[in-house]
Amino acid sequence: MRVPKFADPAIDLRSDTITRPSAGMRAAMAAAEVGDDVYGEDPTINALQRRVAEMLGHEAGLFVPSGSMGNLLGLWCLVNPGQEVLCDARAHLARGELGAHAALHGITMRTWTSFTGVADANTITKLISPKTAFLVQTAAVALENTHNFGGGSVQPIKHIRQISKACREMGIGLHLDGARLWNAHVATGVSLADYGQPFDTVTVCFSKGLGAPAGSMLVSSAANIERAREQRKRLGGGMRQIGILAAAAGYALDHNVSRLAADHAAAAAFAAEVANAVPEAVTSPQTNIVVVDTGTTSAAKLAHEAAKIGVKLSVIGPRTVRAVTSLEVTLPAAMTAGRLVGRLLAKA
Numbered sequence: 231m232r233v234p235k236f237a238d239p240a241i242d243l244r245s246d247t248i249t250r251p252s253a254g255m256r257a258a259m260a261a262a263e264v265g266d267d268v269y270g271e272d273p274t275i276n277a278l279q280r281r282v283a284e285m286l287g288h289e290a291g292l293f294v295p296s297g298s299m300g301n302l303l304g305l306w307c308l309v310n311p312g313q314e315v316l317c318d319a320r321a322h323l324a325r326g327e328l329g330a331h332a333a334l335h336g337i338t339m340r341t342w343t344s345f346t347g348v349a350d351a352n353t354i355t356k357l358i359s360p361k362t363a364f365l366v367q368t369a370a371v372a373l374e375n376t377h378n379f380g381g382g383s384v385q386p387i388k389h390i391r392q393i394s395k396a397c398r399e400m401g402i403g404l405h406l407d408g409a410r411l412w413n414a415h416v417a418t419g420v421s422l423a424d425y426g427q428p429f430d431t432v433t434v435c436f437s438k439g440l441g442a443p444a445g446s447m448l449v450s451s452a453a454n455i456e457r458a459r460e461q462r463k464r465l466g467g468g469m470r471q472i473g474i475l476a477a478a479a480g481y482a483l484d485h486n487v488s489r490l491a492a493d494h495a496a497a498a499a500f501a502a503e504v505a506n507a508v509p510e511a512v513t514s515p516q517t518n519i520v521v522v523d524t525g526t527t528s529a530a531k532l533a534h535e536a537a538k539i540g541v542k543l544s545v546i547g548p549r550t551v552r553a554v555t556s557l558e559v560t561l562p563a564a565m566t567a568g569r570l571v572g573r574l575l576a577k578a
């Protein structure tokens with residue numbers, strides 16, 4: 231098979247956050263009705279909050295600038311300073327939020343290990359502290375669906391329900407980092423409400439594969455969302471005429487959810503091309519993220535070499551790089567990138 235020497239234009243597989251708003255999305259933003267959201271008077275924001283809460287089977291929603299702020303506020307609803315949240319060692323909460331939960335609210339964290347990030351009730355329940363005065367109290371468990379550093383893996387709905395039942399029986403909160411819950415929904419056909427309802431608090435993002443320029447949403451009970459609204463203002467996250475962002479998110483929900491299947495197909499094609507050259511470097515992805523094992527080569531070196539031939543990857547570990555497909559990456563481009571990366575790995 232002919233392998234090109236380099237990709238021109240460059241193929242950017244660093245993240246699905248690189249997606250730029252389309253002309254249709256920009257038109258929807260330009261036409262949005264707006265008001266001051268700190269006064270609760272932005273009609274487009276209010277409609278989006280109602281829509282997304284309903285989609286996920288919750289009472290209320292709060293638009294936040296980022297997924298990180300959604301996770302922060304969600305956990306603050308469930309965990310007091312000095313208490314702990316349990317999550318897996320590769321969770322975005324544990325690795326990607328720069329210790330905000332500890333730094334800003336005194337939350338401690340204990341983790342379990344799982345290569346793909348897929349969680350099971352047995353592992354988690356063993357970690358929950360008994361209610362005593364001399365152990366840090368476990369106040370919540372957090373799951374991630376799909377799992378970013380676990381290679382876009384989907385949490386099986388059966389596991390989620392078992393974990394939710396165990397948490398409810400033990401009086402512990404359950405938070406979902408659903409930055410890419412849309413991808414799980416498209417990959418499995420499980421409804422967003424079925425994915426959302428087992429949790430007390432859920433964060434979803436519009437600014438990843440859905441292609442909006444910014445914005446995430448926290449959904450929960452009306453009482454939790456009222457508290458989160460106050461905390462959002464305390465963090466400086468109260469914004470004004472942001473109906474323009476809600477219009478982008480609404481457009482993304484109307485036009486960019488079902489097309490995620492194309493990103494999943496592109497990721498599978500990328501992985502298949504890498505596997506043609508070095509079978510042990512990848513497993514077949516469930517959604518739009520491929521974690522590549524760089525073997526004996528350093529991940530930083532591999533990413534550097536790949537960038538020189540026009541393929542941009544993220545380094546996520548000493549021997550792992552990540553490739554993420556999105557609406558910016560066509561199927562032929564994903565295949566070209568897979569061939570180029572496969573060739574580099576085979577030479578290494």
Ligand SMILES: Cc1ncc(COP(=O)(O)O)c(C=O)c1O
Pocket residue numbers: 247295296297298299301322323326374376377378407409410435437446
């Ligand atoms: C799984 C997951 N959760 C949360 C976030 C945080 O989102 P943001 O970058 O909007 O803060 C990300 C970002 O990539 C993510 O991948």
